[in-house]
Structures are given as C-alpha cells and as structure tokens.
Amino acid sequence: MATQNIKPDQTRFSEDDVLRQIEQAVLDHRLAPGTKLKEVQLANLFGVKRGLIRKVLTRLAHSRLVDQTPNRGAKVAKPSVKEGQDLFATRRVIESAILETLISRAEEQHVERLGRMLDREQKAYLRGDTERALALSVDFHRELARMAGNSVLEEYLNDIIRRTPLVILTHLGVDEHNRCRNQEHEAIVDAIARRDVKTAKKVMNQHLLHIESKIKHKPEKPPADLAELLRPHGVEQPA
Amino acid sequence: MATQNIKPDQTRFSEDDVLRQIEQAVLDHRLAPGTKLKEVQLANLFGVKRGLIRKVLTRLAHSRLVDQTPNRGAKVAKPSVKEGQDLFATRRVIESAILETLISRAEEQHVERLGRMLDREQKAYLRGDTERALALSVDFHRELARMAGNSVLEEYLNDIIRRTPLVILTHLGVDEHNRCRNQEHEAIVDAIARRDVKTAKKVMNQHLLHIESKIKHKPEKPPADLAELLRPHGVEQPA
DNA sequence: TGATAAAATATTGTTAACAATTTTATTATT
DNA sequence: AATAATAAAATTGTTAACAATATTTTATCA
Numbered sequence: 452m453a454t455q456n457i458k459p460d461q462t463r464f465s466e467d468d469v470l471r472q473i474e475q476a477v478l479d480h481r482l483a484p485g486t487k488l489k490e491v492q493l494a495n496l497f498g499v500k501r502g503l504i505r506k507v508l509t510r511l512a513h514s515r516l517v518d519q520t521p522n523r524g525a526k527v528a529k530p531s532v533k534e535g536q537d538l539f540a541t542r543r544v545i546e547s548a549i550l551e552t553l554i555s556r557a558e559e560q561h562v563e564r565l566g567r568m569l570d571r572e573q574k575a576y577l578r579g580d581t582e583r584a585l586a587l588s589v590d591f592h593r594e595l596a597r598m599a600g601n602s603v604l605e606e607y608l609n610d611i612i613r614r615t616p617l618v619i620l621t622h623l624g625v626d627e628h629n630r631c632r633n634q635e636h637e638a639i640v641d642a643i644a645r646r647d648v649k650t651a652k653k654v655m656n657q658h659l660l661h662i663e664s665k666i667k668h669k670p671e672k673p674p675a676d677l678a679e680l681l682r683p684h685g686v687e688q689p690a
Numbered sequence: 691m692a693t694q695n696i697k698p699d700q701t702r703f704s705e706d707d708v709l710r711q712i713e714q715a716v717l718d719h720r721l722a723p724g725t726k727l728k729e730v731q732l733a734n735l736f737g738v739k740r741g742l743i744r745k746v747l748t749r750l751a752h753s754r755l756v757d758q759t760p761n762r763g764a765k766v767a768k769p770s771v772k773e774g775q776d777l778f779a780t781r782r783v784i785e786s787a788i789l790e791t792l793i794s795r796a797e798e799q800h801v802e803r804l805g806r807m808l809d810r811e812q813k814a815y816l817r818g819d820t821e822r823a824l825a826l827s828v829d830f831h832r833e834l835a836r837m838a839g840n841s842v843l844e845e846y847l848n849d850i851i852r853r854t855p856l857v858i859l860t861h862l863g864v865d866e867h868n869r870c871r872n873q874e875h876e877a878i879v880d881a882i883a884r885r886d887v888k889t890a891k892k893v894m895n896q897h898l899l900h901i902e903s904k905i906k907h908k909p910e911k912p913p914a915d916l917a918e919l920l921r922p923h924g925v926e927q928p929a
Numbered sequence: 930t931g932a933t934a935a936a937a938t939a940t941t942g943t944t945a946a947c948a949a950t951t952t953t954a955t956t957a958t959t
Numbered sequence: 960a961a962t963a964a965t966a967a968a969a970t971t972g973t974t975a976a977c978a979a980t981a982t983t984t985t986a987t988c989a
Contacts, residue, residue, distance in 0.1 A: 475962090490971070502943070509745065514754050522950050522971060534841060541842040544787040548780070586787055602773060603780040729941070741973070744941090761941060761980050 464497045469507045472497070477516055477527070477616050478589070479582070484529040484621045488517065513603055515614055535618035539663040542611045543656055545604055546592070550651045553599040554643055561598050562644045568594060569640060573633050588631040593637075621663055631658065703736045708746045711736070716755055716855050717828070718821070723768040724858045726757065751815070754853055767856055774857035778902040781850045782895055784843055785831070789890045792838040793882055800837050801883045807833060808879060812872050827870040834878075862904055870897065 464472070476482040493504045508525045511517035519525045530538070553561075572587040589612060596605040635658045642651035703711070715721040732743045747764045750756035758764045769777070773844055794801075814823040828851060836843040874897045881890035 489969095491969090498943070501971095506748065509748065510752060513749060524951095524971065537840045537842040540791075540840055541787070541846070544783065544843070548783040552779075601776045601779055603776040603850070604783070607780070611842070730939090730940095739974070740941095763941065763981095 461500050466503055466506060469493075469497050469503065470510060473507065473511060474516065474613060478613065479586075482527050482618055482622060484527050484617050486527040488525045488527065490524070493662075494540065514610060516617065529621050530614065530618045532622055535622055536663070538611055538614055538618060539659060542615075543609070543659050544576075545608050545611065546595070546655050546659065547652045549599045549601070549604055549608065550643070550655060551598050551648055552601055552604070553595060554646050554648050554651065556600060557598070557643055557646070562635075562640065564598075565591070565594065565640045565643065569633065571634055572636065576633060588633075588636070591631070591636055619662075702738050705745060707799075708732075708736050708738065708742065709749060712746065712750060713755065713852060717852065718825075719855055719859060721766050723766050723856050725766040727764045727766065729763070755856065763880060767853075768860050769853065769857045771861055775902070776848055776862055777853055777857060778898060781847070781854075782898050784847050785834070785894050785898065786852065786891045788835050788838045788840070788843055788847065789882070790887055790896060791840055791843070792834060793885050793887050793890065795839060796837070796882055796885070801879065803828070803837075804882065805880045808872065808875055811875065815872060823872075827872075827875070830870070830875055835894065879910075898909055 458587070473482070480602060490501050490504050493507075494501045497504070508517055508519065512519045512525065515530075516528055517525045518528045568587065568591055572584055572591060575581075575584040575587055592612065593605075596608045599605070635654055638654045639651055639658075642648075642654060644688065712721070727747060729740050729743050729747070732746075736743070747756055747758065748910075751758045751764065755767055756764045757767045798841045807826065811823055811826040811830065814820075814826055831851065832844075832848065835847045838844070874893055877893045878890055878897075881887075881893060
C-alpha cells in the first residue's frame with residue numbers, strides 16, 4: 452500500500468499562501484505596477500481553483516495593492532504621486548508614534564535584539580546580498596512596530612510598508628531607490644538605548660524624507676511575464 | 691404593456707450597499723458585538739444571493755468589523771480591551787497629525803464650514819435628537835480629516851471610527867458612552883481659526899482621553915434579532 | 930432524570946457549468 | 960492600407976448544485 456501518487460506531494464497552496472506570495476512579490480519589486488493579473492493564469496500558476504484567486508484579488512484590492520475594474524479584471528496598483536506623498540507623510544507620523552511608545556516601554560533585551568538585527572543587516576550588505584539586506588531592513592522597521600506593542604500602529608505601518616514599493620516603482624527609477632541606510636538604523640537604535648525620543652524621531656524623519664524627496668514622475672515599464680516573476684520565492688512550488 | 695411585476699421595483703442591493711448598511715448598523719450601535727451573521731438570513735434580508743453576502747463578510751472581516759472562523763461563520767467582532775486601548779491611542783496620534791496638517795493648510799472657508807457644522811450639531815442636540823447629533827459629531831471628525839487633505843490619514847481615521855463602536859459596546863455600558871461634547875468641538879475650531887496647533891491638539895487629546903479612560907469590562911448582552919436591527923436605515927428596503 | 934450516541938437539520942465551503950462582457954482576430958469596404 | 964463591422968476567443972461574473980462541517984434534535988441506556 453505504498454504511496455501510489457504519480458505526482459508526489461500534490462499539496463496545493465492555501466488562500467493565505469497565495470496572498471502572501473503576491474504580497475512578497477510586490478515587496479521584492481518583482482511585480483511592476485500596472486501588471487495585469489489574470490485569474491486563470493494565476494490559478495494555474497499556483498495550482499488552485501479560480502475561486503481562490505478571485506478571493507485573493509479582492510483582498511489585495513482592499514489593501515490597495517491591486518486595482519479592480521468591473522469586467523476588466525485586476526492590475527497591480529499604480530499609486531498616484533499624491534497617494535505616495537500621503538503615504539510617506541503618514542509613515543513619518545506612524546513611525547514617530549512607534550518610537551515614542553517604544554522608548555517609553557523599551558527594556559534592555561529589546562535594544563539587544565535590535566542590535567543583533569543591525570549586525571545581520573550589515574553582514575548581508577557587506578557580502579553583497581542586497582536583496583537580503585533590503586528584506587532585513589524592512590524587518591527592522593517592522594520589529595520596532597512590534598516592540599512598541601500597539602497592534603493598530605503595527606497594522607498601519609505594515610499596510611504602508613506593503614504599499615510603498617508600488618510608489619517607488621511607479622515614480623522612482625529602480626536604481627534610484629536607496630534602501631534604508633544601515634548607519635541611520637544604528638543611530639536610531641542608539642537613541643532608543645539612550646531613551647532619547649527627540650533624536651530618534653529626528654533621525655527617523657531624515658531617513659524617511661530622504662526617500663520621499665525623490666518621488667517624481669518617470670516613464671513606464673513594459674508589462675512583464677507573470678509566471679517568471681511570481682515563481683520561486685518563499686513557499687515551496689507544487690508539482 | 692404596463693408594468694406587470696407583482697412585486698414593484700424589485701431592485702436589489704449592490705455589494706457596496708450591503709456593506710454600507712452593515713457598517714452603518716455598527717456605527718449606530720444597532721449591531722451588538724458577538725452577533726452571529728448567518729449567510730442565508732442576510733441574503734434573504736437584503737434580497738441578494740448568498741455569494742454576495744459571502745464577499746461582503748470577507749470584506750468586513752478584513753476591516754476587523756467581523757470575525758470569521760472556518761466552517762463556523764461570521765460574528766460581529768468583539769475587540770479585546772487591548773485592541774480598544776491601541777485603537778484609542780492610535781486615534782490620538784492620527785487626529786493630532788490631522789490637526790497639524792489641517793492648520794498648516796486651513797483657509798477661511800474651511801473654518802466657516804466647520805462653524806456651520808457645529809451649529810447643526812448643536813441644534814440637533816438641543817432639540818433632543820441625540821442620534822442625529824451623534825452622527826453629526828462623527829461627521830465633524832471625518833470632515834477635519836478630509837480637509838487636512840491626506841488621503842491615508844483620512845483612511846486610517848475612518849477605519850478607527852468604524853471600529854470604535856464595537857469597542858464601546860463591548861467594554862462600556864451604552865449609557866456610559868458620552869458622545870463628543872459640542873463645546874470641545876467648538877474649542878477645536880477656535881484653535882484652528884487661530885492656527886494654534888498646540889491648543890487644538892491639547893483639546894483633541896482631552897476629548898479622546900475622556901472616552902478612553904472609561905474602557906473597562908462589562909457583562910454580556912444577549913444576541914438580538916438580526917432582521918429587526920438591520921432593517922430600516924438609509925437605503926430603501928426591497929419588497 | 931442525566932448522560933451519551935445517533936440521526937436529522939442547518940450552515941458553511943467548493944465547484945463546474947453557464948452567462949455576460951471585453952478583447953482580439955478576421956473580414957469587408959472604401 | 961486604413962477603417963469599420965463582424966465574428967471568434969478570452970476573460971470575468973454568477974449561480975445552482977453538491978460536499979463538508981457544525982449544530983440541534985431525538986433516541987437510547989444506565
């Protein structure tokens with residue numbers, strides 16, 4: 452009675468899996484704004500039913516990562532310049548509040564943990580693994596939010612983080628995009644360790660304004676091949 | 691060839707209609723936290739297909755107005771005390787940022803418009819129409835956000851406003867719930883007119899802390915009759 | 930009675946078939 | 960060749976039937 456499946460481990464993706472895969476693809480700058488997301492194509496790609504994809508697209512639209520037009524399907528969202536500016540301005544507000552809350556509650560172990568995260572980020576950067584460094588840099592901001600302990604602030608920051616790559620890709624050249632600078636992260640952790648709210652906020656604001664100041668219009672990119680862009684990240688691919 | 695429909699004007703609700711009806715019911719404190727939301731019941735109530743209801747419930751769950759459990763359906767959410775505190779704390783952050791932005795951009799016409807809103811709110815209150823006064827009070831906060839001109843801040847404030855009634859009903863007695871005091875709204879408009887950011891924020895914070903300080907546990911309420919609670923508000927009822 | 934098990938009912942979850950619409954390809958006309 | 964009209968294909972939207980699961984009711988037994 453040995454396993455008789457021709458195709459081994461035909462495990463399909465769950466709804467949340469698919470959602471996360473697409474979110475991650477946006478986060479990694481693999482999915483360009485404006486890319487058409489066809490239901491059957493995605494369903495085949497992930498080995499799931501179309502209904503599943505349909506639900507995922509609705510959810511993505513709800514968090515403004517996708518634009519849905521009746522009878523014409525879904526495209527990766529292309530935030531306007533205005534939306535980009537509002538997003539960055541709000542991010543400054545949220546990250547400031549996070550720092551304020553965090554510093555009022557921070558303990559030694561928190562600072563230590565942040566220090567270890569900085570190390571990892573720095574190492575990834577030094578060995579030339581910029582993709583990993585970028586991911587760790589995002590994690591750094593997320594971790595600040597988590598440590599602050601306000602679930603709503605955390606939720607909003609995560610929302611902004613998810614939407615930001617689309618702003619950058621739509622209005623900035625890819626190469627223009629400077630990832631978070633490690634030294635600025637270091638300065639923030641230093642300020643937290645000293646419980647210096649004012650400095651922490653100031654550095655964070657500079658940090659964010661630096662990217663924000665670059666938002667301007669740039670020419671379009673051609674639509675890319677979905678199958679290629681979404682393929683091999685994170686969760687294992689079904690046979 | 692006269693209209694031969696037995697049931698006249700059998701217009702059904704759209705997905706957005708249904709969504710708004712339920713959101714409004716929450717906002718009006720007509721839907722208690724924990725109320726079971728059965729798909730067929732809602733479908734019959736609104737005269738729509740179950741699939742429509744299904745999508746609406748998913749969207750409501752996404753904005754945390756509803757809790758969905760696999761195979762066990764959807765209930766009106768019951769935010770924890772912690773979530774309530776986080777919501778209020780974040781609201782102070784967001785409303786502060788809104789005031790700051792608004793005052794930096796406010797023009798005479800904005801202040802005039804706010805003044806007229808205060809009048810209407812006051813009149814509703816004086817003639818004893820507290821339900822209307824409450825709605826106008828919510829509108830006041832929304833209008834500040836709209837005038838500030840940051841779509842993301844506006845989005846987040848609206849999110850918080852939608853979720854707040856559930857916190858209040860879950861953890862405060864209904865009668866304990868003091869609606870926004872008109873005089874505090876007046877003080878805020880005064881400060882805006884004087885471009886006094888500091889005072890505006892201070893009054894707003896007092897205003898919000900006043901409600902927040904009351905959050906504490908209180909006994910459950912029995913589940914109520916859905917059909918009754920959702921019936922006759924806003925959009926016309928289909929035959 | 931009270932507890933447990935079994936059956937019946939109710940509710941949610943999934944899917945495949947079809948309908949409606951849009952997009953692409955083809956043909957006809959100038 | 961360009962344009963417009965038509966037909967074909969592709970894509971999205973809807974639904975009803977069924978499957979899976981949970982809940983309630985009834986029956987059984989100590």
